[in-house]
Amino acid sequence: MTAVLQARGLGKRYGRRWALRDCTIDIPAGHVVGLVGPNGAGKTTLLKLAGGQLAPTSGSVAVLGGPAGGPAQLAKVGFVAQDTPVYAGLSVADHLRLGARLNRGWDAALARNRIGQLGLDLSHRAGNLSGGQRAQLALTLGLAKRPELLILDEPVASLDPLARREFLQGLMEAVAEHELSVVLSSHLVADLERTCDYLIVLVDSRVRVAGQIENLLATHHRLTGPRRDPGRLPADQHVVSARHTDRQSTFVVRTEAPIHDPAWTVSGLSLEDLVLAYMEKPAAARPLLEVQQ
Amino acid sequence: MIWLTWRQLRGGAVTTAVALVALAAVLALTGPTLASDYSSGITACTRGGDCARFFDRFFDDKQIPFLAVTVVVLVLPALIGLFWGAPLIARELEAGTHLLVWNQSITRTRWLAVKLAFTGLASMTAAGLCSAAVTWWAEPLDKSAAPGFTLMDPLVFGARGIVPMAYAAFAFVLGVTVGMLVRRTLPAMAVALAVFAAVQLAMPLVVRPHLLPPVSSAFELSPANVDGIHMPRDGGSLALTLESAIPGHTGAWVLSSHLVDRSGRTLDDSGPGAIAVSTSSGPCAPPEQRPETAQAGDHYAGCLAEINRLGYRQQATYQPFDRFWPFQWIEAGLYALLIAGLTAFCFWWIRRRVS
Known part of the structure; x- marks a missing residue:
C-alpha cells in the first residue's frame, strides 16, 4: 500500500493553541478517502498542511512521497479549499485562463468540457455565480490541473442538497475517468457514504479508526443484552463504545471473528452510527461541560 | 502570473492612467503659456532692473494651480499605497482566494515576487510620470517661487524630481505589508495611511534637515x-x-x-x-x-x-539650494532601504506565518 498522504507526529500551533497535535496518519493511494470528525478535530489544518498551504510547527507530512508544499508537489496536488473561494471580480473564462497560465499540466479541454456540461456562461463574473456553481468552478480548476491527488476541504458544507449531490456526482465521474486519489473532509456522513470507499475518523488530532468502508461495516457490530462489564467481553472484541442502563448494556465492538455468545442480540451498524460511536469520547475522560472554540 | 497580476490591477491601472492623462493634458496645454510668460517677463524685467517684483507678481498669480499640482504629486503615493498596496494581499486573505491561487503550480514566493514587482513598478511609473509632468510644468514657478515654496522647502521638495517614485514604492510596499499583517482590507488601508502619513511628516521634520550637515552663518540685515x-x-x-x-x-x-x-x-x-x-x-x-x-x-x-x-545680525542655519539633487538621491536611497526591509519581511512572513 503506497501512501498518498503520510503524517508523522504532525502538529500545527497558532499562538498558544494547537490546531493539530501529534497527528500520525497514513492515507492509501487509489481511494476516495473520507476524513470525518467533529468541528475542531483538526481536519482543515491537516488538509492545509498536506496541501502545502501551511508549514508544520512540528513533525512532518509527505504527499505522494515528497514533502508537502514543494514546487514539484504543488503541481501534483489539487486543493479545493473550504467554501470553495474564487475571484469574485473575475469571469469564468478568466478563471480558466488563470489555471492555464499557472499550471504546466493544464488540461484545457477538460476544463472547457466541464464548464460546458455545467452550463456555465464563460463571461459570467464568478461573484454572481450560485454557491453550487462556484463550487463546481473551483472543482474544475482543481481537476484541470490534472493532479494525482485531489484534496477537498468541506467542499459541500454550504451547498443545498441538490447542488451537493451534483457536485459529488461530478467528482465521482472525474475520479472514475482520471484515476486520481481523493481526500475529502466532511462532517456529513451521508455525503461520505455515497462518495467514499475509505474512511478516517479524526478526533482531537488522533486517528480513531481508518479503513475501507466495506471492511469497517463488516467488522463492527452492536451488541445488546443483559448488563455486563466491558472487561468481561472476549479479548478479540475491541469495545468502541459502551452504554449501560440498570439492566441492559449496549456495546459497539470491532472484531474479525464471528460473535457466538447467545446472550447478545447482534445487529449491524450504519456508517453514521459507526462514526458517532468513534466520535464519542470514553465516558471517564468526558468532562461535564465541553466548551468548543 | 504576470497576466493574473495585470488582470487584478487592470481596473485601478486604467483609472489611474485616465487621471494622469487628464492631468498631463491640462499641464501640456497651460505649460507653454506659462513658460513664455516667464521668459518675456524676465526679458522685460532685466531691462527694467527689478526682477524681484516680477517674480513676486508672477508667482502670486499662479500660486493656486502651483499648489494644486504639487499636492497632486504629494497625494498620489498615498493613494497608491491605499488602493494598490493594502488590498494586494489583504483582499486575497479576506476572500480566501489565496488558497485558490497558492494551489496552482507556482510557489507562493514566486506569486508574491511577481505581484510586488509588477504592481510596484506600475506604482513607480505612475508617480514618476506625474512628478515629471509637474516638474516640467512648474519649472518657471520653481524659479520664481517665494520663500517657503522653493524647491528645497518641504512642501515642494517631495513633489519634484525622483523622490515621488520612492514615496510611491514605499507606500505600496507598506500597504502590502500592513495588509498581510492585518488581513482585512479596510483596516489595512486605514493603518497604512496613518503610518505613511507619519513617515512623510517625520521625514522633512526630523530626518531631512540632517541628511547633510546644515550650514550655519550670520548675515547682515x-x-x-x-x-x-x-x-x-x-x-x-x-x-x-x-x-x-x-x-x-x-x-x-x-x-x-x-x-x-x-x-x-x-x-x-x-x-x-x-x-x-x-x-x-x-x-x-x-x-x-x-x-x-x-x-x-x-x-x-x-x-x-x-x-x-x-x-545686529541674522543668525541662520540652512541647507543651500544646490543640495537639491544630492538630497533627492539620499532621500530616495533611504526609502529604498525601507522598501528593501519591508519586502524582505513580506517574503519571510508569507513563507512562515500566513496560511
Whole structure:
C-alpha cells in the first residue's frame, strides 16, 4: 500500500493553541478517502498542511512521497479549499485562463468540457455565480490541473442538497475517468457514504479508526443484552463504545471473528452510527461541560 | 502570473492612467503659456532692473494651480499605497482566494515576487510620470517661487524630481505589508495611511534637515531677510521681524533664523526692548521727526543700516539650494532601504506565518 498522504507526529500551533497535535496518519493511494470528525478535530489544518498551504510547527507530512508544499508537489496536488473561494471580480473564462497560465499540466479541454456540461456562461463574473456553481468552478480548476491527488476541504458544507449531490456526482465521474486519489473532509456522513470507499475518523488530532468502508461495516457490530462489564467481553472484541442502563448494556465492538455468545442480540451498524460511536469520547475522560472554540 | 497580476490591477491601472492623462493634458496645454510668460517677463524685467517684483507678481498669480499640482504629486503615493498596496494581499486573505491561487503550480514566493514587482513598478511609473509632468510644468514657478515654496522647502521638495517614485514604492510596499499583517482590507488601508502619513511628516521634520550637515552663518540685515521694522511713534523700542530667507542664497531651505546681537546672543524675534537703538532720535526715529528723509524707503534703509552698524545680525542655519539633487538621491536611497526591509519581511512572513 503506497501512501498518498503520510503524517508523522504532525502538529500545527497558532499562538498558544494547537490546531493539530501529534497527528500520525497514513492515507492509501487509489481511494476516495473520507476524513470525518467533529468541528475542531483538526481536519482543515491537516488538509492545509498536506496541501502545502501551511508549514508544520512540528513533525512532518509527505504527499505522494515528497514533502508537502514543494514546487514539484504543488503541481501534483489539487486543493479545493473550504467554501470553495474564487475571484469574485473575475469571469469564468478568466478563471480558466488563470489555471492555464499557472499550471504546466493544464488540461484545457477538460476544463472547457466541464464548464460546458455545467452550463456555465464563460463571461459570467464568478461573484454572481450560485454557491453550487462556484463550487463546481473551483472543482474544475482543481481537476484541470490534472493532479494525482485531489484534496477537498468541506467542499459541500454550504451547498443545498441538490447542488451537493451534483457536485459529488461530478467528482465521482472525474475520479472514475482520471484515476486520481481523493481526500475529502466532511462532517456529513451521508455525503461520505455515497462518495467514499475509505474512511478516517479524526478526533482531537488522533486517528480513531481508518479503513475501507466495506471492511469497517463488516467488522463492527452492536451488541445488546443483559448488563455486563466491558472487561468481561472476549479479548478479540475491541469495545468502541459502551452504554449501560440498570439492566441492559449496549456495546459497539470491532472484531474479525464471528460473535457466538447467545446472550447478545447482534445487529449491524450504519456508517453514521459507526462514526458517532468513534466520535464519542470514553465516558471517564468526558468532562461535564465541553466548551468548543 | 504576470497576466493574473495585470488582470487584478487592470481596473485601478486604467483609472489611474485616465487621471494622469487628464492631468498631463491640462499641464501640456497651460505649460507653454506659462513658460513664455516667464521668459518675456524676465526679458522685460532685466531691462527694467527689478526682477524681484516680477517674480513676486508672477508667482502670486499662479500660486493656486502651483499648489494644486504639487499636492497632486504629494497625494498620489498615498493613494497608491491605499488602493494598490493594502488590498494586494489583504483582499486575497479576506476572500480566501489565496488558497485558490497558492494551489496552482507556482510557489507562493514566486506569486508574491511577481505581484510586488509588477504592481510596484506600475506604482513607480505612475508617480514618476506625474512628478515629471509637474516638474516640467512648474519649472518657471520653481524659479520664481517665494520663500517657503522653493524647491528645497518641504512642501515642494517631495513633489519634484525622483523622490515621488520612492514615496510611491514605499507606500505600496507598506500597504502590502500592513495588509498581510492585518488581513482585512479596510483596516489595512486605514493603518497604512496613518503610518505613511507619519513617515512623510517625520521625514522633512526630523530626518531631512540632517541628511547633510546644515550650514550655519550670520548675515547682515537687509530687505532680503527682514520682513518689517515696527517703529513705535511714542518712543518705545524697535521691533523687527525676520523672513525665513537669507540674502545671497536664493532658494535655500532655512531651518532656523534668529536675530543676534553683537555678542552673538539670540534675541527674541520681535520682543520689545530687544534692539537697543534709539527710537526718539537718529535714523530709527519715526519719519515725522526726520523730515530730511523724504521717502519712507530711504528712512527704512537708513534705520536698517543703523541696526547693522550696531552689530545686529541674522543668525541662520540652512541647507543651500544646490543640495537639491544630492538630497533627492539620499532621500530616495533611504526609502529604498525601507522598501528593501519591508519586502524582505513580506517574503519571510508569507513563507512562515500566513496560511
